[in-house]
Amino acid sequence: MHNREDLGKLILRLALGGVVLFHGVFKLTHGVDWIKQPLAAHGLPGFLAYGAYLAEVLAPVLIVVGWKARLAALAIGFDMLMALYLVLRPQILAVKPQGGGW
Numbered sequence: 694m695h696n697r698e699d700l701g702k703l704i705l706r707l708a709l710g711g712v713v714l715f716h717g718v719f720k721l722t723h724g725v726d727w728i729k730q731p732l733a734a735h736g737l738p739g740f741l742a743y744g745a746y747l748a749e750v751l752a753p754v755l756i757v758v759g760w761k762a763r764l765a766a767l768a769i770g771f772d773m774l775m776a777l778y779l780v781l782r783p784q785i786l787a788v789k790p791q792g793g794g795w
Contacts, residue, residue: 703759710757713769717749731779741775748772 725746729739749772752765777785 706756706759706762709766709769710753713749714753714757717746717753720745720749728779735779744775745772 725742728742728745732739732741748768752768752772755765756762756769
């Protein structure tokens, strides 16, 4: 039974780490300067854009290897909340004409 739990956690860590790291590689190759404009539009300092490197490159690697995974998951969670705030904030509670919610 214990081995199944460990295997399940490994699969979840690999899946989350892989998806987020995919976005981190994009940021490594294209930079994060484009994030500074939405941050400035919301009155936030531009240096916060570099946090994407921590949350989308370092944190997924930590999750995959299983070292400080909870702390790394917290960083990813904050990164996802910031993405929602910067990009989707006007649409979060909007009801679409197609009958969908979020």
